[in-house]
Amino acid sequence: MCTCITYDNGDFYFGRNLDLDCSFGEKVVITPRNFPLDFRLAGRKEQHYAMIGMASAVSRFPLYAEAVNEKGLCMAGLNFPGNAYYQKPEGQGMELASFEIIAWILGNYSTVAEVKNDLEKMKIVDIAFSEKMPPAPLHWMLADREQCLVLEAVQEGLKIYENPFGVLTNNPPFEYHRLNMNNYMNLSAKSPENRFCDKLSLKPYAQGMGAAGLPGDASSASRFVRAAFLKWNSVSPQDEKSNVSQFFHILDGVSMVRGSVITEAGTYDITTYSCCINTRTGAYYYKTYDDSRIRKVEMQETDLEGAELITVF
Numbered sequence: 534m535c536t537c538i539t540y541d542n543g544d545f546y547f548g549r550n551l552d553l554d555c556s557f558g559e560k561v562v563i564t565p566r567n568f569p570l571d572f573r574l575a576g577r578k579e580q581h582y583a584m585i586g587m588a589s590a591v592s593r594f595p596l597y598a599e600a601v602n603e604k605g606l607c608m609a610g611l612n613f614p615g616n617a618y619y620q621k622p623e624g625q626g627m628e629l630a631s632f633e634i635i636a637w638i639l640g641n642y643s644t645v646a647e648v649k650n651d652l653e654k655m656k657i658v659d660i661a662f663s664e665k666m667p668p669a670p671l672h673w674m675l676a677d678r679e680q681c682l683v684l685e686a687v688q689e690g691l692k693i694y695e696n697p698f699g700v701l702t703n704n705p706p707f708e709y710h711r712l713n714m715n716n717y718m719n720l721s722a723k724s725p726e727n728r729f730c731d732k733l734s735l736k737p738y739a740q741g742m743g744a745a746g747l748p749g750d751a752s753s754a755s756r757f758v759r760a761a762f763l764k765w766n767s768v769s770p771q772d773e774k775s776n777v778s779q780f781f782h783i784l785d786g787v788s789m790v791r792g793s794v795i796t797e798a799g800t801y802d803i804t805t806y807s808c809c810i811n812t813r814t815g816a817y818y819y820k821t822y823d824d825s826r827i828r829k830v831e832m833q834e835t836d837l838e839g840a841e842l843i844t845v846f
């Protein structure tokens with residue numbers, strides 16, 4: 534399970550919890566502007582926008598789980614098993630493998646508005662990165678300061694949704710989460726008033742009762758609502774330190790504690806890492822399950838004109 538959020542408070546931030554039962558070889562990876570990106574069917578891109586994010590650093594191609602580019606456009610992939618459907622490649626048009634989509638969009642576009650026109654032409658095709666790395670069933674959140682979209686490649690084709698919540702989790706499809714949010718509109722950060730019945734004397738006896746009924750479990754539907762509640766009620770000073778700290782507190786509210794989520798295979802899903810990106814400066818902050826110190830990698834401090842991937846251990 535995973536949870537991805539945006540946060541707008543002075544600067545604009547984007548990040549996620551990555552919940553999984555194992556590591557995928559993740560490292561913070563910076564792709565500078567002149568690192569050639571070889572797309573399987575869409576050709577070679579010698580120059581593109583620089584980007585930073587968490588990627589599986591096993592190859593010459595940056596396999597991002599999430600990233601932001603130097604223009605502040607950001608994107609994350611989240612599990613979508615049973616619903617993601619990648620089409621057969623036909624060798625024409627804008628055909629991209631699922632593992633290429635983040636690098637392609639962030640490499641080529643500077644805003645959501647700009648990429649939106651081309652999204653309808655894009656086809657996500659069923660190509661494996663390698664024999665050992667089959668396509669991951671994903672859906673994506675794509676955002677900048679102005680707009681947030683969800684992309685879902687399903688049997689009927691690529692669905693594009695406006696996402697007013699700035700939150701994404703996993704199954705079921707986004708339309709379910711959008712409708713489900715209406716079930717919680719009564720929740721409040723404020724102390725509740727008795728609306729049950731004026732003939733009964735019901736009173737709050739503790740803090741936090743305005744949100745009684747906020748789902749507390751780790752399911753995707755529950756994390757969606759909880760992340761949205763925490764994010765939309767969040768109050769924080771607008772300086773960088775406070776914003777980053779607040780962002781991680783929101784993610785902590787939907788994180789997985791080892792042992793509380795056991796997969797069908799008998800393994801433990803945990804929040805392997807959490808990250809927060811300042812989309813204006815390209816500063817990438819992260820912490821891991823076993824080390825809650827927040828680390829920072831600055832994209833702007835590296836040579837963005839470079840031609841080699843920069844992997845930060």
Ligand SMILES: C[C@H](CCC(=O)NCCS(=O)(=O)O)[C@H]1CC[C@H]2[C@@H]3[C@H](O)C[C@@H]4C[C@H](O)CC[C@]4(C)[C@H]3C[C@H](O)[C@]12C
Binds near residue numbers: 534596597670
């Ligand atoms: C598992 C990750 C998503 C986390 C998530 O949503 N977990 C939910 C679990 S559950 O459904 O609720 O059980 C996804 C996000 C990005 C994915 C990776 C990226 O797509 C990059 C490559 C793509 C290759 O095809 C497969 C390996 C891989 C390195 C992927 C491994 C894995 O599928 C990742 C890491």
